[in-house]
Amino acid sequence: xxxSAIERRRSDKIxxxxxxxxxxxxxxxxxxxxxxxxxxxxxDLDTPDHVIEAAKRAMETRQxxxxxxxxxxxxxxxxxxxxxxxxxxxxxPENEILVTVGAEEAVFLSLFGLLNPGDEVxxxxxxxxxxxxxxxxxxxxxxxxxxxxEDDFNFTAEAIRKSITPNTKILxxxxxxxxxxxxxxxxxHAIAKVVLDHDLIVISDEIYEKFIFDGxxxxxxxxxxxxxxxxxxxNGPSKTYAMTGWRCGYLAAPAPFCEMLTEPAHTISIxxxxxxxxxxxxxxxxxxxxxxxxxxxxxxxxxYMSDQLDQMGLSYIPPRAGFYLFTDVTSLGMTPDEFxxxxxxxxxxxxxxxxxFNDETNxxxxxxxxxxxxxxxxxxxxxxxxxxxx
Numbered sequence: 453x454x455x456s457a458i459e460r461r462r463s464d465k466i467x468x469x470x471x472x473x474x475x476x477x478x479x480x481x482x483x484x485x486x487x488x489x490x491x492x493x494x495x496d497l498d499t500p501d502h503v504i505e506a507a508k509r510a511m512e513t514r515q516x517x518x519x520x521x522x523x524x525x526x527x528x529x530x531x532x533x534x535x536x537x538x539x540x541x542x543x544x545p546e547n548e549i550l551v552t553v554g555a556e557e558a559v560f561l562s563l564f565g566l567l568n569p570g571d572e573v574x575x576x577x578x579x580x581x582x583x584x585x586x587x588x589x590x591x592x593x594x595x596x597x598x599x600x601x602e603d604d605f606n607f608t609a610e611a612i613r614k615s616i617t618p619n620t621k622i623l624x625x626x627x628x629x630x631x632x633x634x635x636x637x638x639x640x641h642a643i644a645k646v647v648l649d650h651d652l653i654v655i656s657d658e659i660y661e662k663f664i665f666d667g668x669x670x671x672x673x674x675x676x677x678x679x680x681x682x683x684x685x686x687n688g689p690s691k692t693y694a695m696t697g698w699r700c701g702y703l704a705a706p707a708p709f710c711e712m713l714t715e716p717a718h719t720i721s722i723x724x725x726x727x728x729x730x731x732x733x734x735x736x737x738x739x740x741x742x743x744x745x746x747x748x749x750x751x752x753x754x755x756y757m758s759d760q761l762d763q764m765g766l767s768y769i770p771p772r773a774g775f776y777l778f779t780d781v782t783s784l785g786m787t788p789d790e791f792x793x794x795x796x797x798x799x800x801x802x803x804x805x806x807x808x809f810n811d812e813t814n815x816x817x818x819x820x821x822x823x824x825x826x827x828x829x830x831x832x833x834x835x836x837x838x839x840x841x842x
Contacts, residue, residue: 481802488831491804495694496822500742506734510727519726521718523551527729530736531702539672547707553721555659555688555701560586561713562655562684567592571621576607578811580630604769606633609642622653628660628773631809631818637671644676657686662743665751666772693735698728753821760832764839777819788817799834
């Protein structure tokens with residue numbers, strides 16, 4: 453079949469390969485009925501009512517036009533207040549906070565503002581893989597820091613130090629992590645020392661900060677002495693308030709950098725949708741009991757599914773934070789791809805192999821806790837039956 457002129461003239465930045473396992477699994481799922489999806493990172497809980505009501509009021513009062521590129525001053529003040537109250541961070545809402553279309557745009561813009569061709573970004577394995585694409589788009593290189601299963605695949609300061617090269621510029625830190633991991637304050641202080649010693653920049657993604665289950669206190673990297681001027685803090689209401697579809701995030705950074713990103717942000721999206729910004733203000737300034745209720749629900753699911761995996765004889769990385777159980781399936785005599793494909797076809801449960809999250813061991817699958825609790829229980833029963841038949 454002849455290719456179109458558009459196909460022949462595509463950018464070299466876009467790599468064309470075979471259909472990936474994620475797409476294959478989704479295509480299989482589309483042909484089946486009653487599939488229980490435990491793959492995506494999209495909270496199943498509803499956006500709080502008071503947040504939805506704020507969006508309705510914004511529409512009724514015709515707040516439907518462009519806002520300031522960096523977001524309404526009301527939302528930036530709400531973000532600044534949140535960062536001061538909860539993270540011990542002081543930022544000027546006028547010029548040190550940039551509201552974005554989701555936290556991923558915040559990371560994308562940050563990398564755009566930092567990377568020159570050949571610059572390296574330090575990342576762990578496994579990790580949230582979308583950031584890799586942004587690094588490659590801007591001509592940067594991924595430098596994978598070795599991690600160990602016995603450390604829950606977390607960064608260690610010594611491993612970071614040994615991985616630094618003359619081209620290393622950025623440390624990409626997601627804490628708590630996706631699909632796994634959380635760093636203690638002591639570990640963060642040790643990493644900060646390495647960053648300071650080697651004049652690195654940190655992009656600190658803290659989107660999962662509210663969902664910690666083992667009592668580890670959350671510490672923002674920028675709150676460590678000496679780190680504010682070399683840290684870009686990324687966050688947003690998507691996970692905390694079940695607002696993934698609203699598409700709102702933000703970054704906080706020193707004024708010159710934040711101001712420098714303003715025009716690129718305008719070019720990419722002009723602004724975060726005005727209705728979404730009104731909803732985000734309500735989320736940050738309204739009742740916060742909904743957050744703890746959500747955390748308790750996720751914790752109950754975490755404990756339940758951990759027990760079920762124990763009964764199945766499957767090992768997993770202790771889920772100390774976040775929404776996921778990173779589970780080793782090699783004891784079943786199959787690869788993660790094979791396990792996910794057969795589990796979907798034979799049991800109607802959709803999960804994703806860990807290699808989609810850069811699991812270099814090729815041993816794990818990522819099982820999310822983001823489905824109604826009763827459906828999770830049904831999924832666990834189906835998994836048990838499936839394993840029993842192997």
